Amino acid sequence: MCSDPVDIETLKRAAGTKGGLLTDEVRRKVWPKLLNINVYKLPHKPGRAVRKNHKDYNQVVLDVSRSMKRFPKGMPAADRGALQEQLIDIILEVLKCNPQLHYYQGYHDVTVSLLLVVGERMAIAMLDKLSNYHLRDFMDPTMDSTKHILNYLMPILEQVDSELHDFMIRAEVGTIFALSWLITWFGHVLSDFKHTLRLYDFFLSSHPLMPIYLAATIVLHREKEVKQAECDMAMVHHLLSRIPQDLPYELLICQAQDLFDQYPPSLLAKQAALQSHKRMVKMAVWGLSATLGAAAFAVAQTAMDWGPEVLLQLF
Amino acid sequence: MAESGSSGRFSSSLTGSTLPPPRTRIFKIIVIGDSGVGKTCLTYRFCAGKFPEKTEATIGVDFRERLVEIDGEKIKIQLWDTAGQERFRKSMVQHYYRNVHAVVFVYDVTNAASFRSLPAWIEECKQHALGTEVPRILVGNKCDLQDSIQVSTDTAQQFADTHSMPLFETSAKNPNRNSDHVEAIFMTVAHKLKSQKPLVLSQPTTCGCF
Ligand SMILES: Nc1nc2c(ncn2[C@@H]2O[C@H](COP(=O)(O)OP(=O)(O)O)[C@@H](O)[C@H]2O)c(=O)[nH]1
Ligand SMILES: [Mg+2]
Numbered sequence: 001m002c003s004d005p006v007d008i009e010t011l012k013r014a015a016g017t018k019g020g021l022l023t024d025e026v027r028r029k030v031w032p033k034l035l036n037i038n039v040y041k042l043p044h045k046p047g048r049a050v051r052k053n054h055k056d057y058n059q060v061v062l063d064v065s066r067s068m069k070r071f072p073k074g075m076p077a078a079d080r081g082a083l084q085e086q087l088i089d090i091i092l093e094v095l096k097c098n099p100q101l102h103y104y105q106g107y108h109d110v111t112v113s114l115l116l117v118v119g120e121r122m123a124i125a126m127l128d129k130l131s132n133y134h135l136r137d138f139m140d141p142t143m144d145s146t147k148h149i150l151n152y153l154m155p156i157l158e159q160v161d162s163e164l165h166d167f168m169i170r171a172e173v174g175t176i177f178a179l180s181w182l183i184t185w186f187g188h189v190l191s192d193f194k195h196t197l198r199l200y201d202f203f204l205s206s207h208p209l210m211p212i213y214l215a216a217t218i219v220l221h222r223e224k225e226v227k228q229a230e231c232d233m234a235m236v237h238h239l240l241s242r243i244p245q246d247l248p249y250e251l252l253i254c255q256a257q258d259l260f261d262q263y264p265p266s267l268l269a270k271q272a273a274l275q276s277h278k279r280m281v282k283m284a285v286w287g288l289s290a291t292l293g294a295a296a297f298a299v300a301q302t303a304m305d306w307g308p309e310v311l312l313q314l315f
Numbered sequence: 316m317a318e319s320g321s322s323g324r325f326s327s328s329l330t331g332s333t334l335p336p337p338r339t340r341i342f343k344i345i346v347i348g349d350s351g352v353g354k355t356c357l358t359y360r361f362c363a364g365k366f367p368e369k370t371e372a373t374i375g376v377d378f379r380e381r382l383v384e385i386d387g388e389k390i391k392i393q394l395w396d397t398a399g400q401e402r403f404r405k406s407m408v409q410h411y412y413r414n415v416h417a418v419v420f421v422y423d424v425t426n427a428a429s430f431r432s433l434p435a436w437i438e439e440c441k442q443h444a445l446g447t448e449v450p451r452i453l454v455g456n457k458c459d460l461q462d463s464i465q466v467s468t469d470t471a472q473q474f475a476d477t478h479s480m481p482l483f484e485t486s487a488k489n490p491n492r493n494s495d496h497v498e499a500i501f502m503t504v505a506h507k508l509k510s511q512k513p514l515v516l517s518q519p520t521t522c523g524c525f
Contacts, residue, residue, distance in 0.1 A: 059400060062351045063372040105350070105372040105400045143406045174410045180374035188374055234343070234393055238378050 027117050027197065034204045035129040042121040043128070046093040056103040060091050063108045070112045072193065086120045087111055094127045101131055101139040109184035110135065113196055134208045138183045146183060148272065150175040152209060155271035156216040159263050164223050171231045177241035178215040185211055189243045202253050209265050213256040218243065221252060339382075341391045342508045343414055344501070345445075347436050348421035349429040350399030353456040356487035357421065358394040360497045366488045373398045376411050383502065385509050392505055404439060412443035417450040417504050424455040424484060427465040430474075437478060450507045451480045454500060459486040 032039055051057060064087045071080045091111050095103055110130070114123040137145040153175050158165040180188040185203050190196045203210055219226065219240060229235050346354045355377065359367045362379040377396040382389060395415070397408050418440055422429040433453070440446070453475045455466060468484060475482035483500045 059350060066369070066371050068369050069371060102402065104402055105398060106374045108372070141402075143402050147406045176375040176407060176410065179407065183374070188371070234341075234378060234380070237376075238380075241378070 024117050024197070027201070028119075028122075031114075031118060031126060031200075031204055032122060035126055037122070037125045037129060039122070043093070043124045045120060046089040046124075050089055050092045050096055054092050054096065056095060057092065059105070060088055060103060060108065063105055064088050064091075067108055067112055069191070070109065070187070070193075071116070083112075083115060086123075087115055090115060090120060090124050090127060093124055094131055097128065098131060101136075102141055104138055104143070104183060106180055106184040106188055107135070107138075109180075109187035113185070113187045113193075113200055116193070117197065134203070135183070137208075146179070149209065149212060150178060150182065151272040152212045152265065152268050153178055153215055153219075155268045156213065156259060156263060157219060158271070159268075160216070160220055160259070161223060164220070164226060167227055167231060168219075168236060171236040172233045173236040173240070174233070177237050178212075178219075181215050181218075181243075182211050186214075186243075191245055195245075195247075195249055198249055199253075202256075206257075207260065207265070210256060210260060213260045214252060216259060217252045217255040218247065220255075221247065339389050339391050340509075341393055342416050342505055343393045343395065344417045344419060344504060345395045345397065345412065345415045346419045346421060347397050347440070348399060349423070349426075349432045352399070352421045352423040352426065352429045353487045354396050354399065354421050357419075357454065357456060357485075357497055358396045360487045361392075361501045362394060375403060375407055383505060385502075385505055388509070390505060390509065392501065394501070409443065412440075412445065415443075415445060415449065416508050417452075418445055419452055419454055419501075419504065420480070421454045421456055422466065422471075423457050424466045424471075425457050425460045425463040430455075430466045430471070433474065447479060450504060450511070451478075452500070452504060453478075453480045453482045455482065455484040457486055457488070458484050459489040 054060075064084050067084070067087070068080070071083065087108060091103065091108060095101060111123065111127055114126050114130075118126060131139060137149060140146075154165060154168070157168065185196075186199050187196050190199075199214070202214075222240070222244070225239060226236060229239050346358055348354055350372070355370045355373050356367055358377075358379050359365075359370070362381045373396055375398055378393065379396060380391055380393045382391050384390070395411055397411070398404070420433060420436055422433055424430075437451075440451070445451075453471070455468075455471050458464075468482075471484070472482050481503070483503075485497055485500060487497060
């Protein structure tokens with residue numbers, strides 16, 4: 001990994017295989033490379049000014065101050081406090097440099113995972129990259145694109161286990177149970193930080209839609225439990241949104257990769273589009289979406305290949 | 316999202332058995348208001364009986380429930396705790412406004428902005444067909460912070476009157492020193508709902524999920 005130029009493909013494979021990148025020391029070296037960050041030209045620590053007159057300041061402070069659970073248990077309160085201050089600065093700095101991006105609750109969960117591994121300046125660089133790529137769709141003025149990405153979940157389930165899929169449709173459970181999984185890369189819901197890091201290895205080296213495939217494997221993994229639950233929105237939402245803490249992550253990561261290879265986003269785009277509201281579909285189909293985020297882009301591209309019978313369903 | 320399927324659910328629960336199973340009625344209550352006013356703490360307090368040591372930002376919707384007994388009838392109170400950040404409401408939370416029986420609006424008595432947001436929240440509910448015909452209540456939270464009060468009881472009461480809602484001031488953190496207990500507030504809503512009939516939603520008691 002010290003060789004220059006680095007072999008990104010090898011790093012990606014390592015991040016995706018059993019155990020991932022194993023230690024934080026390795027992560028500190030590999031994560032920036034996965035995002036193609038120039039480690040010799042890191043952003044400076046933000047000054048005081050970054051906190052002035054930012055529209056999201058209050059929300060960010062509120063969310064960061066409620067993020068105690070994200071820090072290691074034994075950490076002294078003073079150290080944690082200092083990191084929380086950095087967290088606020090990092091978030092506001094990236095938002096300030098990217099006025100087209102909008103803060104969402106959960107963005108702080110991603111940021112804290114980066115900060116705890118790579119430190120403040122590198123976290124700014126990584127967050128900036130991620131915000132313009134993997135997280136881009138979540139940072140639109142509205143969550144319409146995010147909702148659209150969630151629409152990929154049910155079609156994946158349908159491919160693998162139509163009975164489970166039908167059960168969930170009957171329950172009208174929706175997909176919001178997976179919202180925080182998607183937009184925080186599971187950082188918001190996992191209590192053991194080492195699991196979060198393992199998933200970050202995987203997601204940093206994967207397609208932006210990979211968290212949805214992992215979400216699908218988790219639901220599929222719990223298929224029996226789900227089918228035994230009462231077929232009711234509240235019950236199924238409740239069951240699924242409480243994620244078991246002892247999931248077999250290595251297995252699920254392999255399965256997510258397999259699902260991705262077997263049912264790539266381009267294949268699912270059509271079903272996903274048909275799940276959403278018509279307006280959204282039209283936007284995606286006609287390429288009017290404000291972003292060229294992964295999902296919208298896939299839909300716009302795929303729409304060219306759709307037959308008239310599909311297109312007619314949109315209206 | 317999942318638009319289809321409701322007919323399936325109802326028909327399946329109507330067929331199959333000759334004896335109607337005993338039913339626990341469910342009261343579905345949605346709790347809304349600005350981020351940070353204490354929605355998660357209030358719902359947690361009611362369902363778990365204590366103030367949570369650490370809350371986190373609510374992403375999307377969270378769900379808590381508690382079984383209570385009112386006049387000898389067991390009733391399940393479902394509290395839907397929603398994200399306060401505006402962006403989540405527009406496209407995300409909609410789905411969960413369906414079949415809601417009552418609405419609890421929360422503001423923070425130490426935060427005037429959260430009080431000023433109330434008309435927007437009320438409007439939002441109206442758009443989801445939750446107007447004056449469903450029971451709605453107004454809760455001013457964080458009353459334990461007596462020294463930093465920004466919204467006076469008078470102002471809040473006036474507002475509540477204008478919108479025909481009862482007002483409760485309380486504290487999720489330390490309700491005992493105040494007149495209104497969190498418990499009593501949600502139970503008031505439950506009583507109100509119980510006195511209204513008929514109620515739309517019900518389900519077999521043989522749930523055993525919790
Ligand atoms: N002093 C005081 N603090 C409270 C009370 N209720 C909530 N809080 C605090 O206010 C913050 C936001 O609470 P939370 O329930 O997460 O707000 P939500 O965003 O509306 O769900 C947290 O730090 C809580 O500890 C209260 O009654 N009194
Ligand atoms: Mg909350």
